[in-house]
Amino acid sequence: MRDTSEFALGYTSRHNSALIIANNLCHLMKYKSLCVVLSMMLSGCGFQSTAKDWYTVSTEKTLGISGIVAIDRENFLVVHDNKKINEPRLSQLNWQEDLPPRLQKMTWCDAPKLPIDLEAITAIPEHHSEFLVLESQGQVTRIRVENNHCDVVAEFHLPNATTKSNFESLALFRNILVWAERGDDEKPAKMSWGEYNVQNNRIKLSKENTMDFFAPYPNEHRRSISDIAIDQSGVLWVSAASDPGDNGVFQSALYALGQFVDDKAGIHWNAYHDISIQSQYENVKVEGLTFVGDKLIMGSDDENLGSKIAVESK
Numbered sequence: 151m152r153d154t155s156e157f158a159l160g161y162t163s164r165h166n167s168a169l170i171i172a173n174n175l176c177h178l179m180k181y182k183s184l185c186v187v188l189s190m191m192l193s194g195c196g197f198q199s200t201a202k203d204w205y206t207v208s209t210e211k212t213l214g215i216s217g218i219v220a221i222d223r224e225n226f227l228v229v230h231d232n233k234k235i236n237e238p239r240l241s242q243l244n245w246q247e248d249l250p251p252r253l254q255k256m257t258w259c260d261a262p263k264l265p266i267d268l269e270a271i272t273a274i275p276e277h278h279s280e281f282l283v284l285e286s287q288g289q290v291t292r293i294r295v296e297n298n299h300c301d302v303v304a305e306f307h308l309p310n311a312t313t314k315s316n317f318e319s320l321a322l323f324r325n326i327l328v329w330a331e332r333g334d335d336e337k338p339a340k341m342s343w344g345e346y347n348v349q350n351n352r353i354k355l356s357k358e359n360t361m362d363f364f365a366p367y368p369n370e371h372r373r374s375i376s377d378i379a380i381d382q383s384g385v386l387w388v389s390a391a392s393d394p395g396d397n398g399v400f401q402s403a404l405y406a407l408g409q410f411v412d413d414k415a416g417i418h419w420n421a422y423h424d425i426s427i428q429s430q431y432e433n434v435k436v437e438g439l440t441f442v443g444d445k446l447i448m449g450s451d452d453e454n455l456g457s458k459i460a461v462e463s464k
Contacts, residue, residue, distance in 0.1 A: 204434060207251045207449070209456040211396070212237045215449030217270040217320070217377065218438035218459075219281060227295060228253075228438065228449060229268040229283055239268055240283075240300060243459070251459050259293055259300035269437070270320035270329075270377060274348060284320040284329065287311060292351060309355045310342055318437065319378040319388070322346060323410050326417055327353055328386065330363075330375040338364035339374035339388075341407070343419065359419070361407065365390035367427055368401040376402075379439035379446060384410035384417075387428075387446065389436040396453040400435035404428040404446075404462070434458055 207215065216231040226243040238255045245251040258264055267286040274280040279296050280303065288311025292303040308317065308329055318332040327346035333339035340362055344355035365374035371394040379387050386408055392401045406428060408421040438449030446462040 204450070204458040204460045205245070205251055207243065207253050207457040207459050211454050211456065213241065213253060213255075213457055214451030214453060215438045215457045215459070216268060216318075216451050217283070218243070218440045218447060218449040219271045219273050220440045220442045220447065223442050226440065226447070227271060227281065229271045231267045231269055231286070231451065233266050235264065239265055240295075242298065245459055247461060254298075256295075256298060256300060259291075259302045261291075261302045265289070265291060269318045272320050272322045274322060275324060277348065282320060282322065282327075284308075284317055286316055286318065287313070288315045288317055290320070290351075304351045306351045306353075308342075309344065309353050318373065318376050321378040321380050321386070323380040323384060323386075324412070324417060326410060328378055328380070330378060330388070332376060333364065333372065333374035335370065335372050338362040341375060341378075341388075361419075361421060363388070363405075363407060363425070365403065365405065367403050367430065368392035370394070376435070376437045377439045379441050380410065381441050381444070381446075384412065386410065387439060389439055389448070391435045391437065393435055393453075398433065398435075398452065398455060400433055400450075400452060402431040402434055402436035402450075404430075404436075429462060431460075434460075 212232055215228045217229040219227050224244055224246050228241050228243050230238050239258045240256045242254045242256060243251055265285050268283055269286050270284040272282050280294050283291050288308040291305050294301045294303055316332055317329055319330045321328045325345055326343055328343040330339050330341040340360060343359045344353045346353055363374050371392040373391050375388045376391040377389050385406055388405050388407055390403045405425055407425060408419060410417050411420055434450040435452055436448050437451040440447050444464045448460050450458045
């Protein structure tokens with residue numbers, strides 16, 4: 151049932167399998183140069199983003215895009231994972247395809263403390279100008295943004311957050327809130343979801359509402375889930391990224407993990423059994439995903455190299 155949700159530029163399953171096997175084999179053998187060559191050879195049969203597909207948003211380290219959400223077709227809010235007092239947390243971004251993006255920093259909300267390490271942002275359906283932003287250790291802040299001004303509406307924690315948590319993603323599909331621990335080279339990302347009560351900001355979470363995902367690519371310095379976006383049909387997309395350090399070299403990939411289906415029994419999750427790379431990118435660390443209609447907007451946090459933006463169409 152994935153034919154309505156996969157990108158036309160995705161890999162065929164045969165080449166995906168070859169790429170995954172080759173990547174894992176050369177990684178285990180620690181032949182890094184072989185990894186690069188095999189990846190380039192095998193990925194040539196599918197979509198391979200090049201530098202011309204990405205538009206520079208900023209060259210400043212403090213303006214990396216760690217999360218993005220669409221306001222309309224040309225305007226977005228982005229969050230920055232900064233930690234110092236004088237560094238920006240929130241910006242407005244205007245981008246029309248084929249034109250240079252324009253970023254405008256915003257003053258953080260009137261609140262007693264600044265958020266630390268913002269990693270994701272998602273819109274609240276049917277609540278105009280209201281959004282949820284997520285810090286890496288699980289603090290969620292509900293904000294209202296109007297006329298270039300930000301107000302805090304509420305604050306709460308993800309129900310499974312701990313002092314060791316490292317969250318990088320958040321998405322809201324109708325009343326289902328989805329989030330994920332990013333994972334690393336040794337452990338998979340762990341995705342969780344639950345019913346979000348927009349009136350009291352509580353999340354109903356059950357033990358069954360979790361899924362582990364270990365991205366086959368990138369295969370070093372791995373973050374198996376660096377962000378989540380859910381399309382109009384309920385298909386859940388994630389970005390995976392490598393982060394070897396502030397100067398790169400970065401790699402990223404897109405995956406579709408499953409679909410939230412709404413029927414007479416309510417909204418339930420159908421995981422895909424055959425998960426493969428849909429698109430692959432070099433020299434960018436994708437950390438922000440958001441849908442505008444059937445177009446997926448991607449933002450990068452390339453550390454010392456700044457940030458970029460690109461679009462995929464189904």
